[in-house]
Amino acid sequence: MAMKRGPLQLLGRSFLDLVGYLGSLGMLLSEMLGALFRGRPRVLLMFEQIVRIGYGSQTVVVVTGAFTGAVFTAQTYFKFKDFGIESTIGGIVSVALCRELSPVLAGLMVTGRVGAAMAAEIGTMKVSEQIDALRAMGVHPVDYLVMPRFIAMMVSMPLLIAESIVFGLAASWLVSVVGFGIPHAWFWGHVVEHTNLEDVAFGMIKGFFFGIIIVLISCHQGLETTDGAVGVGLGTTRAVVYASLTLLIVNYFLTLLLTQFFPMGTGT
Amino acid sequence: MKPSPSHSPSPAPAVSASSGDSFIQLRGVEKAFGTQRVLRGLDLDIYRGETLVLIGPSGEGKSVLLKHIIGLLRPDAGSVCFDGTLLEDLDERQLRPVRRRIGYLFQNAALFDSLSVADNVAFPLREARVKNEDEIQQRVQEALEIVELGEHAAKMPINLSGGMRKRVGIARAIVDQPEILLYDEPTAGLDPIVTDVIDHMIRRMKKRFGITSVVITHDMGSVFKVADRIAMLMKGVIYFEGTPKELRSSRDPLLRNFITGRSEMTMRSGWGDRAPAHDNPIHPD
Numbered sequence: 001m002a003m004k005r006g007p008l009q010l011l012g013r014s015f016l017d018l019v020g021y022l023g024s025l026g027m028l029l030s031e032m033l034g035a036l037f038r039g040r041p042r043v044l045l046m047f048e049q050i051v052r053i054g055y056g057s058q059t060v061v062v063v064t065g066a067f068t069g070a071v072f073t074a075q076t077y078f079k080f081k082d083f084g085i086e087s088t089i090g091g092i093v094s095v096a097l098c099r100e101l102s103p104v105l106a107g108l109m110v111t112g113r114v115g116a117a118m119a120a121e122i123g124t125m126k127v128s129e130q131i132d133a134l135r136a137m138g139v140h141p142v143d144y145l146v147m148p149r150f151i152a153m154m155v156s157m158p159l160l161i162a163e164s165i166v167f168g169l170a171a172s173w174l175v176s177v178v179g180f181g182i183p184h185a186w187f188w189g190h191v192v193e194h195t196n197l198e199d200v201a202f203g204m205i206k207g208f209f210f211g212i213i214i215v216l217i218s219c220h221q222g223l224e225t226t227d228g229a230v231g232v233g234l235g236t237t238r239a240v241v242y243a244s245l246t247l248l249i250v251n252y253f254l255t256l257l258l259t260q261f262f263p264m265g266t267g268t
Numbered sequence: 269m270k271p272s273p274s275h276s277p278s279p280a281p282a283v284s285a286s287s288g289d290s291f292i293q294l295r296g297v298e299k300a301f302g303t304q305r306v307l308r309g310l311d312l313d314i315y316r317g318e319t320l321v322l323i324g325p326s327g328e329g330k331s332v333l334l335k336h337i338i339g340l341l342r343p344d345a346g347s348v349c350f351d352g353t354l355l356e357d358l359d360e361r362q363l364r365p366v367r368r369r370i371g372y373l374f375q376n377a378a379l380f381d382s383l384s385v386a387d388n389v390a391f392p393l394r395e396a397r398v399k400n401e402d403e404i405q406q407r408v409q410e411a412l413e414i415v416e417l418g419e420h421a422a423k424m425p426i427n428l429s430g431g432m433r434k435r436v437g438i439a440r441a442i443v444d445q446p447e448i449l450l451y452d453e454p455t456a457g458l459d460p461i462v463t464d465v466i467d468h469m470i471r472r473m474k475k476r477f478g479i480t481s482v483v484i485t486h487d488m489g490s491v492f493k494v495a496d497r498i499a500m501l502m503k504g505v506i507y508f509e510g511t512p513k514e515l516r517s518s519r520d521p522l523l524r525n526f527i528t529g530r531s532e533m534t535m536r537s538g539w540g541d542r543a544p545a546h547d548n549p550i551h552p553d
Contacts, residue, residue: 038361124381132340133378137392138364 028220031142032150039143046148053114053149054156060109061160062167068101069093069168073175077182086180090187091194093172094165095264098199102164104251107210110160111243115218118149119239122222123232131223146219150212157211158204165203198262206254210247217243291316291448291480292337296346298504299332306332308504309346314448319474319481321491323526324501330484331375333501334450337482338370339363368396371441375452377433379425385412385436386421392444411439414469416462431458438466442473448480449473455487467493488527492516500526 005013073093080086122145125131131141169191176182221239225231292314299307306329314320314337322330335341336348339355348355350366358366379388389408398404412418415435425433434454441449451470455463467490473479485491491498492512500508500515500523508515508523515523525531 128381129374129376129378130380132335133372133374133380135340135360136338136367136370136372136374137395138367139395140360140364 024224025216025220028142028146028223029216032146032216035140035142035147039140039147042144042148045144046151049148049152050155052117053110053152054159057110057113057156057160058163060113061106061164064105064109065097065102065164065166065168066171068105068164069097069171070175072096072101072168073172074179077176077180087182087186088190089176089182090172091190094169094191094195095199097165097168097172098195098203099264100203100251100255102168103161103203103206103210104248106161106164107157107207107214107247107251108244110157110210111214111218111247112240114153115214115243116236116240118215118218119221119225120232120236122219123225123235126223126225127228127231141223146215146223149219150215153211153215154208157207157214161203161207162200165200202258202262205258206251209250209254213246213250214243217246289316290314291351293349294333294336294346295349297333297336297343297348298345299329299336299341299343306504307336307343310501310505312499312506312509314480314482315497316480317474317478318496319470319483319494321495321498322482322484322501323486323488323491323498324507325526326486328501329504330501331452334372334452334482334484337450338367338372368444369447371444371446371449373434373437373441373449373451373454375456377425377437379433379436379440381425383425384421385417385423385425385428388425388436389421389439389443392440396444407443408439411443412436414442414472415439416465431462434458435462435466438469445477446479448482451481451483451485453484453486455485455490463487463490466490470494488529 073089076089076092077086080089122131125145131145134141134144173184173187176187177184218239221235221242225235227234290313292312294310294312297307297310298305310333312333322333324330332341336343336355337350339348339350339358342356351369353366355363355366379385380391383391386405386408389411390404393404393407398407408421409418412421415438417432417435417439420428420432420436425436428436434457438451438454441451449470454470455466458466470481470483471494474481481494483490483494495512497509497511498515499506502522508518508520510518515527518524
């Protein structure tokens with residue numbers, strides 16, 4: 001008969017599990033950093049992953065960016081109109097897209113699309129002994145499976161976020177200028193006045209770190225998969241949930257940290 | 269020198285860098301998964317150039333033993349020595365040179381889903397940095413011809429039957445001409461003709477290239493066709509070790525029943541109720 005655990009024991013167990021999980025993530029991260037120097041570079045695999053992660057995520061990121069820009073513009077317009085400051089929408093939307101909306105929403109969408117695929121693919125390879133087959137042939141699974149995805153994500157994620165910002169702004173322009181009749185010069189003038197390159201860099205640096213989080217957590221779940229098809233399903237779900245939550249939490253601290261280097265300015 | 273059948277356990281000696289013509293030495297190997305103890309102080313020598321067949325009831329740890337030989341699993345206690353190198357001293361990257369000398373056929377073939385048959389077989393060559401693509405194609409074709417799958421090079425693994433997948437796995441294991449081949453049930457699920465083809469291939473690999481082989485199988489026909497020596501694993505230790513002739517002539521009821529596939533006695537006493545070799549000496553004629 002299973003012993004009943006008290007709340008303190010449950011709390012302690014959860015804490016130990018968390019420490020164990022973080023330790024395991026740290027081990028994978030250190031293996032990845034080691035592979036940067038000791039592993040064999042696999043350029044072809046890396047380009048394949050850039051196509052799958054970067055090129056393959058275009059639609060998701062563009063649609064997310066565009067409709068986020070559009071709806072944020074609409075909501076802001078409805079409220080700002082009461083105060084007669086609707087002409088400033090361009091500046092507000094562009095800063096919000098650069099610093100928060102595009103990095104976070106694109107990050108979450110890529111987590112759902114790419115992170116889930118990584119965890120499922122690597123997890124399936126694990127339970128069907130394909131990873132053991134790699135090892136048996138002297139190929140380190142981190143070199144072959146994780147590093148190409150890691151580098152591809154480092155390259156793709158900042159660019160995807162930049163793309164999301166561009167399409168978000170374009171949608172905002174359409175809604176503001178074509179939809180609500182705000183003069184183009186007012187809209188664009190406020191964008192230029194309130195946004196500078198640091199704001200774009202702010203978002204792209206966030207994207208870089210989000211990329212690390214997505215690859216690390218998703219590949220880790222894949223490599224740790226056990227128990228056949230059920231395990232692959234669980235691992236995939238965990239990858240998306242853990243990576244999404246971590247991304248949101250890290251986003252807050254990154255915002256505080258990056259603001260020290262790229263303070264919110266008044267633009268050019 | 270080939271050992272005589274082991275009748276009693278000897279204390280696990282420390283593995284030396286080289287001892288006789290023993291290629292692989294396992295000493296006092298223990299392995300548990302959770303509370304389940306699979307290997308319980310197993311000792312085994314594998315000699316250069318021989319074909320050793322591992323038999324034993326299902327779930328007794330034969331695949332686990334094979335994975336220790338290539339370093340995919342590490343023992344909880346004891347040691348595995350491959351040609352003078354203690355595997356437990358090596359990390360994953362340091363194991364690479366050892367593993368490059370071994371070909372491994374997995375029970376379910378473990379082909380890479382994303383690669384064609386030809387690319388699966390070429391994989392070890394490309395990893396070994398064979399640059400000449402013509403040479404790679406030629407060696408891949410040769411390996412596929414050996415397992416009689418020459419016309420299926422362009423297919424994807426998903427489009428192959430279970431038996432064909434296994435044969436591709438064999439082609440992948442032999443393509444880089446390893447010094448030792450580990451076969452995990454190479455003929456399970458294959459028809460008698462293909463089984464015979466695989467058995468002949470195992471013999472041919474030994475004759476042509478002097479390859480050392482360790483074969484796990486439950487097919488007693490295959491056992492007697494390919495084995496130079498047979499080891500039976502039971503209750504986590506080697507219960508019997510000897511030549512095919514010695515196994516055939518053994519009067520041990522467990523061995524007799526295993527060879528002939530009779531269940532009465534084993535059902536009555538249960539495999540697990542029998543003590544390992546040191547408590548039940550076997551006296552082959």
